[in-house]
Amino acid sequence: MRQIIVGNWKMNGTARLAAGQAEILREAAPGLACDLVLCPPATLIAALVARLAGSAIGVGGQDCHSAASGAHTGDIAAGMLAEAGARYVILGHSERRADHGETDAMVRAKAAAARAAGLTPIVCVGENQAERLAGRAEAVVVGQLAASLPEDFSGTIAYEPIWAIGTGRTPTREDITAMHRAIRACLAERFGLAGRAFPVLYGGSVKAANAREILALPEVGGALVGGASLDPAEFLAIARAARPPDR
Secondary structure, eight states: OOEEEEEEEOOOHHHHHHHHHHHHHHHHHHSSEEEEEEEGGGGGGGHHHHTTTSSSSSSSOOOOOOSSSSSOOOOBBBHHHHHHOOOOOEEEEEHHHHHHOOOHHHHHHHHHHHTTOOOEEEEOOOHOOOOHHHTHHHHHHHHHHHSSSOOOOOEEEEEGGGGGTTTOOOOOOOHHHHHHHHHHHHHHHHHHHHHHOEEEEEEEEEHHHHHHHTTTSSTTOOEEEEEGGHHHHHHHHHHHHHOTTTT
């Protein structure tokens, strides 16, 4: 299975950046051993989809509401993302959980809405520093998986150790492997053979300097890249570090 490299632009980007990124990435994509997904702010989705038309690069949103429509000022429905051309949506990112008080139950409802709209949800889970130091990292993440995924879930999981995001700190290879194995075991137990096929990405200060070491781990199905995805050269360097699919 090809690894997936997802670029989360967060609250960054302009139409000019999107145009430049699209031109560079669509030219490079055919030579990559991985799949690319770009998740810009919602205002740039339609323009990016148009510029990437005919390429294999996917586009996604960074969040969606659990309702299909209604009086939810400032929110966006999964169906609206799909109508703009998005195929993916990031859900439960640690910044959403921290800044907006999102709970596992809210993420679960959003994942169900995304599936109903035909989007592939990328559900984020991860522990904070206190939970890791207390030896509860795996228990916390497994608990998040149990509460954040609907019964008919099909999609992608992103493990993001909260203490590593934006800090430049990276867990050891052993820590990443152990957590990804725990996640995969949880998915297989709950969803059977289908769960074994769900990609599990790593997200936590991924950059060109550490991407090859992380992506070489057999348990890692790709990467969720934050700030580094805004620099096309850096993002491509990460993508080129992906493990060939026949390994």
